[in-house]
Amino acid sequence: QVQLVQSGAEVKKPGASVKVSCKTSGYTFTTYDINWVRQAAGQGLEWMGWVNPNSSNTGYAQKFQGRVTLTRSTSSSTAYMELSGLTSEDTAVYYCGRGRAGATDHWGQGTLVTVSS
Amino acid sequence: DIQMTQSPSTLSASVGDRVIITCRASQSISSWLAWYQQKPGKAPKLLIYRASTLESGVPSRFSGSGSGTEFTLTISSLQPDDFATYYCQQYKSYFPEAFGPGTKVDVK
Numbered sequence: 001q002v003q004l005v006q007s008g009a010e011v012k013k014p015g016a017s018v019k020v021s022c023k024t025s026g027y028t029f030t031t032y033d034i035n036w037v038r039q040a041a042g043q044g045l046e047w048m049g050w051v052n053p054n055s056s057n058t059g060y061a062q063k064f065q066g067r068v069t070l071t072r073s074t075s076s077s078t079a080y081m082e083l084s085g086l087t088s089e090d091t092a093v094y095y096c097g098r099g100r101a102g103a104t105d106h107w108g109q110g111t112l113v114t115v116s117s
Numbered sequence: 118d119i120q121m122t123q124s125p126s127t128l129s130a131s132v133g134d135r136v137i138i139t140c141r142a143s144q145s146i147s148s149w150l151a152w153y154q155q156k157p158g159k160a161p162k163l164l165i166y167r168a169s170t171l172e173s174g175v176p177s178r179f180s181g182s183g184s185g186t187e188f189t190l191t192i193s194s195l196q197p198d199d200f201a202t203y204y205c206q207q208y209k210s211y212f213p214e215a216f217g218p219g220t221k222v223d224v225k
Contacts, residue, residue: 037161037216045153045161045204047215095160102208103151105172107160 002026004096004108011114017084020111022096029077030054033099036070036081039110040092050099051079086115119143119210123203123217129225136192138220140205145185149209152181152190155219156201164203165190192222200224 007021022034036048049060051070058070069082079096094111097104120143130136140150148168153161163172165181168188178193192199205217 044219045155045206045216047206097160101166102149103163103166103206104153104161105163105166107162110160 002098002106004098004106006094006096006108006111009112009114011116012086014087014115014117016086016115017082018086018113019080019082020094020096020113022079022081022108024077024079024098027098029072030074034070034072034079035097035099035104036068037095037097037104038092039095040089043092046092048081048094053079083113086113088115091115119146119207121205121207121215121217123205123220125220126218127221127223129223130195131225132195132197134195134225136195136199136222138190138203138205138222140183140188140190140217142186142188142207146207146209148184149207150181150183150188151206151208152179153204153206154199154201155204161204195222 003025005023010018012018030053033050033052035050038046047061048064049070051058051072053072067084072079091114095107097107122141124139150168152165154164155161164175164179169181180191182189202219202221204219206215
């Protein structure tokens with residue numbers, strides 16, 4: 001079955017960077033985009049960007065341009081999201097998901113990133 | 118830029134009720150719309166894509182309709198497992214705001 005398993009919770013200081021992994025299984029990794037979405041506590045879903053595992057092409061929400069980098073490793077069927085210049089406003093749960101024709105049909109379990117001095 | 122709105126923001130309902138949630142786009146998105154259900158502490162779950170296509174495994178009491186700028190998600194008979202927050206997402210253009218603000222369905 002399709003699975004996306006994310007790395008564990010992170011605590012970072014302001015100004016630091018964080019890198020979250022999303023290991024996939026149960027399907028051909030290069031066939032579907034990987035989308036990244038975040039959610040602050042009690043808030044809605046916020047689109048961050050996508051990566052095409054086949055071409056490595058990416059698209060980023062303007063809000064995160066210059067701060068977020070989406071990459072992938074085809075050998076390990078894993079996608080990565082790195083966010084730099086962290087502030088307290090980046091404290092959130094970060095989700096990866098498999099993009100199928102635009103919608104996200106399978107999701108990781110989420111990774112809590114806490115930014116605190 | 119495409120902006121998404123949802124109404125209502127909160128909906129109080131009882132088991133067995135028919136529930137309708139509306140999602141509007143600021144410009145036409147054709148049928149490039151998905152609906153998700155999210156429960157506290159859990160990842161979203163895809164319910165509907167392409168505005169009206171039911172995702173595999175989703176109960177048939179869920180249905181979606183609409184095109185262009187106005188869309189609805191209908192739960193024909195609300196079940197205890199359906200109390201959750203529902204989000205619409207346009208994917209004609211992912212940016213800047215792909216998701217609607219959400220509609221929380223709680224117990225009346």
